[in-house]
Amino acid sequence: MKRVSVTIKEIAKALDVSKSTVSRALRDSSEISSETRRKVMELAEKLNYYPNPIAISLLKNRTQTIGVIVPDIANRFYSSAIGGVEDIAYSRGYHTMIYQSHELLERELSASRHIASRRVDGLVVAISSQSENIDHFVALQEQGIPVVFFDRVSDAMQTHKVRVDDYKGAFEATEHLIQRGCRRIAHIAGPEKVSITRFRLEGYKDALRKHGIAFQEEWVRHSEITQAGGTERTYQLMALRERPDAIFGASDRITMGVHWALRQLGYKMPDDVAVIGFCDLAMSSLLDPPVSSVTQPSFEMGQQATSLLLDLIESKSTPAEYETRVLRSNLVINKSSLREIVGS
Amino acid sequence: MKRVSVTIKEIAKALDVSKSTVSRALRDSSEISSETRRKVMELAEKLNYYPNPIAISLLKNRTQTIGVIVPDIANRFYSSAIGGVEDIAYSRGYHTMIYQSHELLERELSASRHIASRRVDGLVVAISSQSENIDHFVALQEQGIPVVFFDRVSDAMQTHKVRVDDYKGAFEATEHLIQRGCRRIAHIAGPEKVSITRFRLEGYKDALRKHGIAFQEEWVRHSEITQAGGTERTYQLMALRERPDAIFGASDRITMGVHWALRQLGYKMPDDVAVIGFCDLAMSSLLDPPVSSVTQPSFEMGQQATSLLLDLIESKSTPAEYETRVLRSNLVINKSSLREIVGS
DNA sequence: CTGAAAGCGCTTACAG
DNA sequence: CTGAAAGCGCTTACAG
The missing domain is CATH 3.40.50.2300 (Response regulator)
Incomplete structure (x- = not known):
C-alpha cells in the first residue's frame, strides 16, 4: 500500500515561500513575521500536516524513544514496572518500545541490535537469567546509548541501577x-x-x-x-x-x-x-x-529507572559517578x- | 551524550571509492567486482558498520516495524496474543512496538498519533472499551497504514478481523x-x-x-x-x-x-x-x-491477525475484500x- | 524577515 | 564495473 503525507515542500509551494520559511514558521521561530506565520499555521492545520519525525531523527540523531527489555511482560512485576516506565517517559515527552527477552540471551541480543540500529535514545533493562555475559549492553553504552538496570542488575557494568532491598x-x-x-x-x-x-x-x-x-x-x-x-x-x-x-x-x-x-x-x-x-x-x-x-514497589522501580535514564540521555556528559538506588520492600x-x- | 556510528562515507573515504560503490557492495548488488566487494565487506565488518535504518526509512517510507495496541499488557489474554504477534512478525523480519491503551480513548489516540508519525508499517489492535468512535483507525488506514482488529472488533471499519466465536x-x-x-x-x-x-x-x-x-x-x-x-x-x-x-x-x-x-x-x-x-x-x-x-486461542489470534496484517502491508493494492476469521473457543x-x- | 544552500545517511537511475 | 548527482523531509548557519 502507498503512504501519503503532506510535506513542508507542498506547503511552501502552495504559499509561494521557501521551505526554510515554512520550517521557521512552524517551529515558531522568533525571526518570522506574524503574518507569514499565521498563513503557514493555517494551511498546515488545514492539510493536517505533521512533521516527519524520521527526517528529524536523521538530522538530530535522536528519536525521543526509549526501549525497555524485560524477561516477560505477562509477569505482573514487570508489567507494573513498565507502567512506571511509561508514566515517566510519557510525561517527559518520550515514547516507549517494549521488548521481551523470554529469559533468552538470543532475544536480548536481537532486541539490543534493534535498539542500536533504530537509534533508540536509551534503554531500561531487567537482565535475562540466561545472560551471564552482558557485553551487548556495554557496547550500547559505549555507542552512546545509555543503559539503566532495574530489578536484575549486574556488577559487570558501570551505570545507574535501581533494585529492591x-x-x-x-x-x-x-x-x-x-x-x-x-x-x-x-x-x-x-x-x-x-x-x-x-x-x-x-x-x-x-x-x-x-x-x-x-x-x-x-x-x-x-x-x-x-x-x-x-x-x-x-x-x-x-x-x-x-x-x-x-x-x-x-x-x-x-x-x-x-x-x-x-x-x-x-x-x-x-x-x-x-x-x-x-x-x-x-x-x-x-x-x-x-x-x-x-x-516490591515495581511501578516505582520503573519510574526511578526511567527518570535516571532520561537524565543520562539529556545530559551532555557522562556523570561523575553512577548511582544505585535500593528501594524498600514490604x-x-x-x-x-x-x-x-x-x-x- | 554523543552518539558515534560508522557511516558509508567513512568506509568510502578509507577505501578511496565512492559512496555508491560502497552501498552497492554492501547490498551485494550484481554489478560490482568481487574484489571491491570483499574489501568493503571486510572493512565494514571490522568497523562494526550497520546501515542506519532511519536513513533507509526516510528513503523507502517503510520502517519494518508494526504496532500493537491492547488495553492492558498485564492481562494474560493480551500478553499471550502479543506473543503470537511477535512470533509472526519476528519470523517475517518485522519488529513490534507494543502500546497499552489502559482502556482509555485518549491513550489510544496518542498511540495512533505516534504510529502515524513514526511511519510504523501497520497496526494490530484490540479496541479500548472506551472507544466508541474509531475514526483514528480509519484515518490511519486512509493514510496507507493498514489496521487489523483482533478480539475487540468493530463494524465501523472495513478491514481484516480475527475474533473468537x-x-x-x-x-x-x-x-x-x-x-x-x-x-x-x-x-x-x-x-x-x-x-x-x-x-x-x-x-x-x-x-x-x-x-x-x-x-x-x-x-x-x-x-x-x-x-x-x-x-x-x-x-x-x-x-x-x-x-x-x-x-x-x-x-x-x-x-x-x-x-x-x-x-x-x-x-x-x-x-x-x-x-x-x-x-x-x-x-x-x-x-x-x-x-x-x-x-480462547489467544496466541493464535495474535499470529493470525499479524499474518493478515503483513499480507496487507506487502501487497501493493487494497484487497478485493476483507476477511473476518472466527476461531473456536474451548x-x-x-x-x-x-x-x-x-x-x- | 526571507531565501539559497548544505547536510543528516542512504539508495538508485543515469552516464560513462 | 564505478562515480556524480539527485533526492527522501527536515533544520539551520549564512547571506542579504
Missing part, C-alpha cells in the same frame, strides 16, 4: 517464619546467576544464623521463575526424610507452584507448612489460604504463614 | 450450567459498548431460551474487566431476593472477583453457586475450587461448575 526482604520473611515457630525452613530460590537470587539467599541464610538455626544445603533449591518450577521443587522438598515446616519462595510464580503442590499433596497451610512468597501478589488474596509475601502477612505460636 | 462459547458455557441443573443463571458481562460483550450476551440468552428458561434483566450486570468489578457485581447478585445458583463471568479477571466474593460470603462452589469464566485461565487451577472456563470443565446432577 532483596537481602532485607528475604531476611525479614525468614525471620517472620522463625518467629511463628518454624525451624525447618526451605527456600526455593530463583536462577543461580541472577543478582537478586544471591541477595535473597544471603538474607535467608543470615536470618537463620541470627536465630541459631543451622543452614542445610538440601533445603535450598534453585528454580526457574515459573509455577511449574515451584511445584516440582515443592515435591522434592516434601519428599525429603526431614521435611520442611515452611517454604519461602523467591517469586510469586514460584510461590503459586508451591501453593498448588501443597494443596495437591494435602498439606495444610500454615499448620503443616507455612508459606511466604516474594513479589507483588495482587492475586495472593485469591488463593486459599491467601499467601504472605514480600511486596512484608505483607497473610494466613499462609500465620501459625499459632506454640510454646516459648 | 464468543457467541458459541457463551452458549456452550450457559448450556453446560443448565445441564448441571442450574436454573437461575446470572451473567456478569463486560463493558456494554464492546463487540465481544454483545456476542457473549446473545449466546447466554439463546442458551436460556433453547432450554425454556426465562431471561431476567436483573441477572445480567455489566462490569469493567477487573477483579473488583466481578466482586462488586457478585455482591449485588447475591443480595437479590431470588439469588442466582450459577454465575457466568465474561472474563477471567471478572471471574476471579466472583470467586473471591463467593468465598468471602461463605457460599460453596459449585453446590451453592456454580461458576464458569471466559478466558484462558492458566491460573484457574490455582484457585480452590478450580474454575471452569471457556478458553470449554474446560473444572470443579467450580461440576454439580451433582439431581433429578432430571
Whole structure:
C-alpha cells in the first residue's frame, strides 16, 4: 500500500515561500513575521500536516524513544514496572518500545541490535537469567546509548541501577517464619546467576544464623521463575526424610507452584507448612489460604529507572559517578504463614 | 551524550571509492567486482558498520516495524496474543512496538498519533472499551497504514478481523450450567459498548431460551474487566431476593472477583453457586475450587491477525475484500461448575 | 524577515 | 564495473 503525507515542500509551494520559511514558521521561530506565520499555521492545520519525525531523527540523531527489555511482560512485576516506565517517559515527552527477552540471551541480543540500529535514545533493562555475559549492553553504552538496570542488575557494568532491598526482604520473611515457630525452613530460590537470587539467599541464610538455626544445603533449591518450577521443587522438598515446616519462595510464580503442590499433596497451610512468597501478589488474596509475601514497589522501580535514564540521555556528559538506588520492600502477612505460636 | 556510528562515507573515504560503490557492495548488488566487494565487506565488518535504518526509512517510507495496541499488557489474554504477534512478525523480519491503551480513548489516540508519525508499517489492535468512535483507525488506514482488529472488533471499519466465536462459547458455557441443573443463571458481562460483550450476551440468552428458561434483566450486570468489578457485581447478585445458583463471568479477571466474593460470603462452589469464566485461565487451577472456563486461542489470534496484517502491508493494492476469521473457543470443565446432577 | 544552500545517511537511475 | 548527482523531509548557519 502507498503512504501519503503532506510535506513542508507542498506547503511552501502552495504559499509561494521557501521551505526554510515554512520550517521557521512552524517551529515558531522568533525571526518570522506574524503574518507569514499565521498563513503557514493555517494551511498546515488545514492539510493536517505533521512533521516527519524520521527526517528529524536523521538530522538530530535522536528519536525521543526509549526501549525497555524485560524477561516477560505477562509477569505482573514487570508489567507494573513498565507502567512506571511509561508514566515517566510519557510525561517527559518520550515514547516507549517494549521488548521481551523470554529469559533468552538470543532475544536480548536481537532486541539490543534493534535498539542500536533504530537509534533508540536509551534503554531500561531487567537482565535475562540466561545472560551471564552482558557485553551487548556495554557496547550500547559505549555507542552512546545509555543503559539503566532495574530489578536484575549486574556488577559487570558501570551505570545507574535501581533494585529492591532483596537481602532485607528475604531476611525479614525468614525471620517472620522463625518467629511463628518454624525451624525447618526451605527456600526455593530463583536462577543461580541472577543478582537478586544471591541477595535473597544471603538474607535467608543470615536470618537463620541470627536465630541459631543451622543452614542445610538440601533445603535450598534453585528454580526457574515459573509455577511449574515451584511445584516440582515443592515435591522434592516434601519428599525429603526431614521435611520442611515452611517454604519461602523467591517469586510469586514460584510461590503459586508451591501453593498448588501443597494443596495437591494435602498439606495444610500454615499448620503443616507455612508459606511466604516474594513479589507483588495482587492475586495472593485469591488463593486459599491467601499467601504472605514480600511486596516490591515495581511501578516505582520503573519510574526511578526511567527518570535516571532520561537524565543520562539529556545530559551532555557522562556523570561523575553512577548511582544505585535500593528501594524498600514490604512484608505483607497473610494466613499462609500465620501459625499459632506454640510454646516459648 | 554523543552518539558515534560508522557511516558509508567513512568506509568510502578509507577505501578511496565512492559512496555508491560502497552501498552497492554492501547490498551485494550484481554489478560490482568481487574484489571491491570483499574489501568493503571486510572493512565494514571490522568497523562494526550497520546501515542506519532511519536513513533507509526516510528513503523507502517503510520502517519494518508494526504496532500493537491492547488495553492492558498485564492481562494474560493480551500478553499471550502479543506473543503470537511477535512470533509472526519476528519470523517475517518485522519488529513490534507494543502500546497499552489502559482502556482509555485518549491513550489510544496518542498511540495512533505516534504510529502515524513514526511511519510504523501497520497496526494490530484490540479496541479500548472506551472507544466508541474509531475514526483514528480509519484515518490511519486512509493514510496507507493498514489496521487489523483482533478480539475487540468493530463494524465501523472495513478491514481484516480475527475474533473468537464468543457467541458459541457463551452458549456452550450457559448450556453446560443448565445441564448441571442450574436454573437461575446470572451473567456478569463486560463493558456494554464492546463487540465481544454483545456476542457473549446473545449466546447466554439463546442458551436460556433453547432450554425454556426465562431471561431476567436483573441477572445480567455489566462490569469493567477487573477483579473488583466481578466482586462488586457478585455482591449485588447475591443480595437479590431470588439469588442466582450459577454465575457466568465474561472474563477471567471478572471471574476471579466472583470467586473471591463467593468465598468471602461463605457460599460453596459449585453446590451453592456454580461458576464458569471466559478466558484462558492458566491460573484457574490455582484457585480452590478450580474454575471452569471457556478458553480462547489467544496466541493464535495474535499470529493470525499479524499474518493478515503483513499480507496487507506487502501487497501493493487494497484487497478485493476483507476477511473476518472466527476461531473456536474451548470449554474446560473444572470443579467450580461440576454439580451433582439431581433429578432430571 | 526571507531565501539559497548544505547536510543528516542512504539508495538508485543515469552516464560513462 | 564505478562515480556524480539527485533526492527522501527536515533544520539551520549564512547571506542579504
